[in-house]
Amino acid sequence: xxxxxxxxxxxxxxxxxxGFARPRKTINKRISSYGLKxxxxxxxxxxxxxxxxxxxxxxxxxxxxRIRDTPNYFFNVKLTEV
Numbered sequence: 867x868x869x870x871x872x873x874x875x876x877x878x879x880x881x882x883x884x885g886f887a888r889p890r891k892t893i894n895k896r897i898s899s900y901g902l903k904x905x906x907x908x909x910x911x912x913x914x915x916x917x918x919x920x921x922x923x924x925x926x927x928x929x930x931x932r933i934r935d936t937p938n939y940f941f942n943v944k945l946t947e948v
Contacts, residue, residue: 874918
């Protein structure tokens with residue numbers, strides 16, 4: 867995995883901590899890390915790499931499942947509107 871920018875990870879964690887992404891019991895296969903990064907970018911108004919989003923999710927306690935043959939992951943995430 868490519869090294870994630872600390873600023874991008876911080877921005878992704880801000881989006882998570884604002885309550886837009888909450889843990890659920892099962893892996894959500896309806897949205898990938900790539901899709902989540904775009905949601906987070908729109909909220910924080912800054913670029914967030916896929917790697918930074920993945921790192922932020924893992925450091926925030928989410929479980930991940932790699933999507934075969936891609937750099938993307940699914941997480942046990944429930945998206946909410948705050």
